[in-house]
Amino acid sequence: MMMNLFSSFDPSSNFNVSLNWISTLIGLLIIPPMFWLVPSRINILWAKIILTLHKEFKTLLGNYKSQGSTLIFISLFSIILFNNFLGLFPYIFTSTSHMIMTLSLALPLWMSFMIYGWLNNSVHMLSHLVPQGTPSILMPFMVCIETISNIIRPGTLAIRLSANMIAGHLLMTLLGNTGPMLSLLMLNFLILTQILLLTLESAVAMIQSYVFAVLSTLYSSEVN
Template structure:
């Protein structure tokens, strides 16, 4: 049972002997033509409003010293994670963000780019950031070790946070749905209502997790400037 349960997170699972799981990551390309419509639809209006709000918020977080257009990196990150999180709520679609192959690749590449830029261009600032202001001299070596460890584990914590939240909700939905064959008919309504509530919660988690990843990535990039 556990093998079948966790097979929904197995990227090698196929449909009609065709390994199409990872292709769900590229389904967002079909939404691009919305931006070329002469009269924008409701989906494009809402999405454009969301992007503008995110742009202003990320711009405030990054400060006046940020490069022009750098906020769109994190808007694209938010869009990619949000879309793949929502795709996993549809039946028979592989949740790519629940796999560390995707989440760790995204966070590790961002973290490496931030670290390389910071240590090459702002090495003095990076050294200063490792020791908080007002730290006693006797605690400075320990603070350097703690800050170094906390800095190194950042991509892992971001990736595990995203994958664990996606896996937990999907497992709960799968476990509850697997009990539908063994419960009385009068409890089916309760199970259905519970599934709808959990699906609503998972939709909120999909939005929150993509927003958290984008915000934390923005804050991490602000530390190297």
């Protein structure tokens, strides 16, 4: 009875491997790095990334309109980058490869820009429908084309992100499933190819989050 009672505190009784000492390392994951070294290398790197994005987004928005506005797009970049990188780990669901996630980010942003623009700058929004120097006979067609291109913006934002995330993951999955059927020599080539694809996907994860944030910033700058 006593042995059964105290055995509940032993993780190795529930698993086939002893996990007793892992409990001493969990605290290292909880304590922020700043308690160990202020500022840590990760903090310095992330601060430099945020400062660089702030300067670039401020240039796109214009200095007189960028006070506090860049924080929205930096946060958008951060959440997409975080989810893209999480999807590179095995057995982790890649949320940014689904239209539910990407449309939930793109559609409210685009709708808020449109509502703000048409309520506050109606003349400016109407002038965007007809590019400067358009002949009079082509004006009705240009209005239709510009209206359609404006309406499909959230769809292109969402599809671009999800399609790029799906393509790389699908290619890696298809190549990985052929592993058991290959010889030892071809298996080495497959592992090398998978490593190269994983590196490419890491770059795609960063690029796509940056593209999404920059295009959102450009759409925002057009309504002012």
